[in-house]
Amino acid sequence: MSLRIYNTITRRKEEFKPLQAGIVKMYVCGVTVYDYCHLGHGRAYVVWDMVRRYLQTKYQVTYVQNITDIDDKILKRSQERGTTMQAIADQYIATYNEDMAKLNIQPADAYPRATESISEIIKLIEQLIKGGYAYAAGGDVYYAVQKFPNYGKLSGRKLEDMQSGASGRVDELEEYKRYPFDFALWKSAKPNEPFWASPWGDGRPGWHIECSAMVRSRLGETIDIHAGGADLQFPHHENEIAQSEAAYAKPLAKYWMHNGFVNIDGEKMSKSLHNFKTIRDLLCHFEPMAIRLFILQAQYRQPIDFTEEAIKAATKGWETIRDAMLFAKDFGAKLGWTDLALPSRETVQAAIVGFEEAMDDDFNTSVALSYVFELAKKLCSERNSLLHSGSTDKDTDVLYQKWQALSYMTNVLGFVADSPTQDPDNDESVINDSEIEVLIQQRREAKQSKNYGESDRLRNLLKAQGITLIDQKDGTTRWIRD
Numbered sequence: 494m495s496l497r498i499y500n501t502i503t504r505r506k507e508e509f510k511p512l513q514a515g516i517v518k519m520y521v522c523g524v525t526v527y528d529y530c531h532l533g534h535g536r537a538y539v540v541w542d543m544v545r546r547y548l549q550t551k552y553q554v555t556y557v558q559n560i561t562d563i564d565d566k567i568l569k570r571s572q573e574r575g576t577t578m579q580a581i582a583d584q585y586i587a588t589y590n591e592d593m594a595k596l597n598i599q600p601a602d603a604y605p606r607a608t609e610s611i612s613e614i615i616k617l618i619e620q621l622i623k624g625g626y627a628y629a630a631g632g633d634v635y636y637a638v639q640k641f642p643n644y645g646k647l648s649g650r651k652l653e654d655m656q657s658g659a660s661g662r663v664d665e666l667e668e669y670k671r672y673p674f675d676f677a678l679w680k681s682a683k684p685n686e687p688f689w690a691s692p693w694g695d696g697r698p699g700w701h702i703e704c705s706a707m708v709r710s711r712l713g714e715t716i717d718i719h720a721g722g723a724d725l726q727f728p729h730h731e732n733e734i735a736q737s738e739a740a741y742a743k744p745l746a747k748y749w750m751h752n753g754f755v756n757i758d759g760e761k762m763s764k765s766l767h768n769f770k771t772i773r774d775l776l777c778h779f780e781p782m783a784i785r786l787f788i789l790q791a792q793y794r795q796p797i798d799f800t801e802e803a804i805k806a807a808t809k810g811w812e813t814i815r816d817a818m819l820f821a822k823d824f825g826a827k828l829g830w831t832d833l834a835l836p837s838r839e840t841v842q843a844a845i846v847g848f849e850e851a852m853d854d855d856f857n858t859s860v861a862l863s864y865v866f867e868l869a870k871k872l873c874s875e876r877n878s879l880l881h882s883g884s885t886d887k888d889t890d891v892l893y894q895k896w897q898a899l900s901y902m903t904n905v906l907g908f909v910a911d912s913p914t915q916d917p918d919n920d921e922s923v924i925n926d927s928e929i930e931v932l933i934q935q936r937r938e939a940k941q942s943k944n945y946g947e948s949d950r951l952r953n954l955l956k957a958q959g960i961t962l963i964d965q966k967d968g969t970t971r972w973i974r975d
């Protein structure tokens with residue numbers, strides 16, 4: 494069987510055929526950097542990492558993921574903290590990288606930042622104005638959605654229906670818009686905001702245009718896979734299509750992929766709903782690979798309900814996989830195994846047929862994991878007999894083949910069994926002073942907005958990491974390490 498991918502734009506599973514033989518160009522929409530990542534973000538990037546790893550077994554993959562470092566939310570956070578947008582962005586890019594490394598997500602081949610792509614963005618906007626798809630008004634530039642006949646082709650929304658369902662209100666900051674669903678490509682500078690010079694005056698780019706410009710500059714006019722969370726289908730990806738396809742008259746991407754949400758009590762985990770668990774918080778209680786397993790137990794398009802019990806259950810599952818992965822390290826010498834390196838696909842091909850069929854069926858990791866568990870349980874039962882009686886009555890060559898197949902599959906799914914050796918003086922799992930200050934500041938903001946649940950959560954989070962807070966009479970907070 495060959496790989497089939499559910500393509501959001503055609504609404505069906507299609508055989509995957511890259512544009513150019515042997516090569517895959519993949520672009521994933523990245524985070525807006527103004528806070529710690531939560532489990533929903535973790536899911537998105539674990540899923541795209543798994544897709545990338547599986548594609549890497551057959552193709553040469555170039556994976557680009559942008560960083561949105563210009564945005565109202567980043568600006569607001571920088572004003573609250575009395576610092577610059579860049580300082581906020583740098584801080585949360587660093588914490589993003591730390592969290593994702595713990596989940597064993599491979600770094601992207603490039604992480605273009607919006608602030609570093611301004612000239613490409615301006616060029617693209619100029620091209621859209623020239624083509625009659627965009628208009629400048631009052632220092633802003635808007636995309637005229639009615640000029641793009643295919644508007645709505647990804648999300649299946651029609652402008653007529655959207656219009657009858659809309660209240661007709663126009664954002665007061667976008668007063669120059671001619672039509673309610675037009676969207677900003679460039680926003681004129683407001684007082685105390687960072688800005689860049691442009692042919693339309695000082696200002697900053699809108700969100701959607703950055704991805705169109707970065708796909709073009711990093712990967713080209715048409716790419717193989719464009720991916721992101723299901724909430725990005727509309728308006729973000731719809732608008733990216735409108736921009737890029739109007740400018741270059743070519744499809745932006747051949748396959749559009751979208752991951753399902755992590756929900757809590759039936760609602761999307763999100764910062765704005767205050768119902769989120771940060772990856773950092775979860776890593777205080779759970780092993781990173783248990784979180785990775787929790788995410789991959791579901792097929793990537795299905796919703797996942799977050800509960801602590803479900804991650805506890807995934808922890809048990811992970812321990813079985815981990816012990817089986819470590820089988821060769823623990824017993825290989827005793828059994829006379831000499832080659833403990835990761836096997837090639839050719840070596841294990843016959844033993845991974847079911848696993849690959851599941852992965853070929855739109856990356857069905859839920860079924861693929863059943864093949865991992867089948868082998869892991871067998872290896873763990875041998876592990877028990879080796880631990881208790883010091884020997885096994887099984888054919889050691891057969892056991893070796895099982896271990897090789899398991900190693901191959903777990904590697905494709907991105908699991909690592911060895912906990913990284915830690916230098917106690919440079920232990921990333923120990924919260925550092927600046928991270929403590931950030932959490933104290935967040936707690937102060939939570940208290941100011943009378944969100945006492947959140948302020949208690951932050952106090953407990955710090956307590957769990959051995960940090961005790963002492964509130965002072967003057968409103969400041971001191972802290973000590975236990």
Ligand SMILES: Nc1ncnc2c1ncn2[C@@H]1O[C@H](COP(=O)(O)OP(=O)(O)OP(=O)(O)O)[C@@H](O)[C@H]1O
Binds near residue numbers: 524721
């Ligand atoms: N609960 C979730 N489940 C799965 N994916 C999510 C979830 N929340 C965000 N994502 C995905 O994470 C990626 C980065 O999201 P982004 O930084 O834009 O945050 P966001 O969607 O605004 O999150 P929030 O709603 O919490 O502010 C996007 O692809 C988004 O779809």
Ligand SMILES: [Zn+2]
Binds near residue numbers: 521522523704729
């Ligand atoms: Zn994007």
